[in-house]
Amino acid sequence: MYHLFRATLLGYERKQEGVYFDANHYTREEAEAQFKPYDGITQRGYPYTGYEFGGSKYHDVSYIGEFPNKKSMPKNNDEYLDYLIAKGRKR
Numbered sequence: 001m002y003h004l005f006r007a008t009l010l011g012y013e014r015k016q017e018g019v020y021f022d023a024n025h026y027t028r029e030e031a032e033a034q035f036k037p038y039d040g041i042t043q044r045g046y047p048y049t050g051y052e053f054g055g056s057k058y059h060d061v062s063y064i065g066e067f068p069n070k071k072s073m074p075k076n077n078d079e080y081l082d083y084l085i086a087k088g089r090k091r
Contacts, residue, residue, distance in 0.1 A: 003031045004064040004073050006080075010050060010057040018073065019053065023066060035061045 001023035009015045021031035035051040035058070042048060051058045064080065067073045074080040 002067050002070065002073065003028055004067055005031070005035075005061050006064050007035070007051070007053070007056075007058040007061045010059055014059070017056075018064075018075075019061075020067075020070070020073065028063065028066070032061075032063065 002020045003023055003026060005019045005021075006016055007019050009017060021034070026034075035053045037049050037051055038057075040048050040050050048059075051061050053061075064074070065083075074083050
């Protein structure tokens, strides 16, 4: 099992990437704690809180869910929406 997070890289492009953690080694809370918050100032002087993990800086981080294997993880927003729809149908 894997915990999957979607993180928006720092920058104007708002590029997102998936970050996953092995659920055998991390609880959701422990995985979430790997994203270290930091305070920054934009070029225009506005304060913000960002997150850092593995040398990358992010605007925001969202928990997507727990998946049985890497192949089952959504690769983009469309696949994530398909996952949510399928999950809703199973209930």
